Amino acid sequence: MTNASPTVARVLAADLCSGCGLCAGVSSGAIVMRAESPGFARPAQLRAITRGTEARIAGSCPGSVVSPWPRDQQRHPYWGTWRQTLTGAATDPEIRFAGASGGALSALLVHALEQRMVDRVLHIEADPARPTGNRIRWSATREEVLAGAGSRYASSSPLETIERALSRGGRFAFVGKPCDVSALRQLGRYDPRVATHVPLALSFFCGGLPSSAGAEEVVRSMGLSPEEVTDFRYRGHGWPGLTVARTADGRSGEMSYAESWGKHLSRQVQFRCKICPDAVGGVADIACADAWYGDAAGYPSFEEQDGRSLIISRTAVGDALLQSARAAGVIDAAPLAIDEVERMQPAQAQRKRMIAARTAAVLACLQPVPVMRDLDVGKAARAGRLYDTGHNFLGTLRRVLGWWWRGWRTPASRRAGR
Template sequence: MKPPSPTIARVLAADLCSGCGLCAGLSSGAIAMTTQEPGFARPIQQRPISRGAEARIAGCCPGSKVAPWRSGGRRHPFWGPWQSTVTGAASDPVVRYAGASGGALSALLIHALERKLVDRVLHVEADPARPTGNRMRWSTTRKEVLAGAGSRYAASSPLAAIDQALGEGGRFAFVGKPCDVSALRQLERYDSRVATAVPLMFSFFCGGLPSSAGADEIVRAMGLAPDEITAFRYRGQGWPGLTVASTADGRSGEMSYADSWGRHLSRQVQFRCKICPDAVGGAADIACADAWYGDAAGYPTFEEQDGRSLIMSRTTVGEALLRSAQEAGAIQAAPLAIADVERMQPAQAQRKRMIIARTTAVRACLQPVPVMRNLDVVTAARSARLYDAGHNLLGTMRRVLQRRWRNRWRASPQERTA
């Protein structure tokens, strides 16, 4: 048997996997995605892959290489390329209420379907077999899109069947995490079907992917057991919306977004997310986010209110869709100065400033990081405070070394001395 994929081996050894599933989708069944402790999607290679598949994986895997931002036009070191930046919401109150913020992403998907720009949408929904987890679904109607509305802070591998999806014909919109869109965008260089079959790619500002252990923590904090949950909503049905769990016998629990994310989920985020140079979906046609209102100190508040979305069109295709949706009355929006985005997303700005410090720490520990060319990480770092950069550098080194020693002592005696 040929040795395992060197790209996958390197990415897994350095804890750089995002769980997107692209390697499985390009392997003709040789690689499968599985859930591994503490609850992330990870690939397992079951048989050899071809040289061509290895080359595509190496060139597309977001743990190996991150898609560069488009050159030319307007670009911001934190927020990426942009055609227009607006705040607004779905005009339909049902869509607005169902969405995690203002329902803008759902409204844009519905508009694309109704205008026949795409035949279907590939996106995430709750997994009935494990309600805190996710599965992928195809949607062709407004009702189906709304069935998957709302944020899902759990592992998903939307590209695990991408070759099959591209081979089925028709055009579809893709909705995924920034790393998922990065992988699919890079696949365009190897597979001409992508540009034709996927005319619209959507993403969102991502705070990082928590493990399923984080959701289980929330359920237990509600006084329930993870294995008895029959329905689970992370957010939505309001803004930001409550985290709600229920059981078959009618018991339920709820928690505020500030507590579910701040006290549980954010502490379970995978390592790859902590060094992500493009958590804002810069490779997408359109990226959406929460247009948080700030308190007196400028920090976002999470009080329940009518949802409001931040919408950034990044390509001419995305801009045309946004304008069409506004003209049709599907989206109500007002322009936003690019300088004002940081007031709504201060954590994303600070994260981008720290990427150089964090990746420097990883390299100092003799571990690889993904290729991050043309993503403005150096420009962003110039606005970082020296104290913050030093704190992040040391904290990242400690995290990497702790993981190394943890893995070493979990290994067999023979592996420890190898």
């Protein structure tokens, strides 16, 4: 037996937790996920764990190690491995309207269920008890998948129940953030049930996980109180869709995606996301994203229009699902050259170029970073501008040193990520 998990303690102390829930999911209840200020899911250890459990956590936690990209196929330093790169949308107008971007992710899940490729889907949805937050859900029908459709910019821990999910048997699709899928892939090295029961893992391009304080800030900017909100949608019902909050007495507020994300949520993103070497779902079977249309300067336009998804198949399994969906008329899509992805996702490209500088700053402060092998971090960095590299190095240095100083005065504040 081992008392406190050294991995969990190190990851929390260095503010490297992504909140995926893997450590809780494999610990038989010894570790649980709790909400911590300013609004992130974080593990709390209640009792001792076995050495075997600690080995699984150390080898799977995305705050400790990030799953490498495969070496045996073509890959791009920003976008990872790929077999097909497409832009398109769900042909079902309801799915396209309800889902994020063009509804491709939801359409693929519905198709996988209807073709009996999987029995059910593990994903997240809005938590009725706290509408700005999330909860885990299982879906086995089109209607259930759509009930959880749309982007959810709040903490989620889909791996918190992974042991129960694997013990249940059957075949299920897993949908999660890139770090969630990374943790699941790494867990598969220790638990053969992952390959048996999770034949399909889907992800998306992630801009970072904001705290619940970000959503509360959005609600207050609408003139509402977070405690009054009974329904909250971050986006969707259009593309990119409005951020909408409603109260029980019929009041509501709306905000554009550009304002909600650009002015509020993006400023509340946790630190682990700032140094993420794979925010594009590089080890998923399929990863989807917004196929933004650029303006004259090349910056994505967030004006409302029909949704369009970027779809990247990365594995033989993902490729087979995508081809089946296109053949069945579920997805209408056209090929896209891999180098064109940057025009639709310039922020993701820039972030990848800066990961080496940011992690170097963390290491210069004698703090750990996750293991990042075979993720083309160095190759991406060589494409970055010197000014941007220096700016990101110094900015990260100031942030980490500021944490150290506050943590020296009040250790609890460091653990909370403040």
